[in-house]
Amino acid sequence: MSSVIKGLRSAEIRYLRMKIWVRQRGICWICEKPIPRERDPNDPMAMSIDHVIPRADDGDDDPKNLRVAHRLCNEQRGSDVYFKKSTQTSK
Numbered sequence: 001m002s003s004v005i006k007g008l009r010s011a012e013i014r015y016l017r018m019k020i021w022v023r024q025r026g027i028c029w030i031c032e033k034p035i036p037r038e039r040d041p042n043d044p045m046a047m048s049i050d051h052v053i054p055r056a057d058d059g060d061d062d063p064k065n066l067r068v069a070h071r072l073c074n075e076q077r078g079s080d081v082y083f084k085k086s087t088q089t090s091k
């Protein structure tokens with residue numbers, strides 16, 4: 001899981017997440033559907049922070065490298081930089 005940002009307190013993460021959520025107008029960058037603002041964190045449709053360039057590939061925690069996505073979308077994407085749900089061929 002790459003969604004945990006080290007070195008930030010939870011209040012800062014919440015603030016950052018909300019800032020990015022507003023910047024994306026509440027739209028998940030992976031499936032392009034709205035993300036509810038407040039959800040149980042265990043809900044698959046809850047908001048999560050995704051690194052565009054994974055930390056493993058030298059991506060950083062700069063807001064420019066962060067996007068909000070549904071928890072489920074984020075998990076499905078894993079660390080594939082080029083993954084995009086809308087461009088995937090259906091099974």
Ligand SMILES: [Zn+2]
Binds near residue numbers: 029
């Ligand atoms: Zn999504």
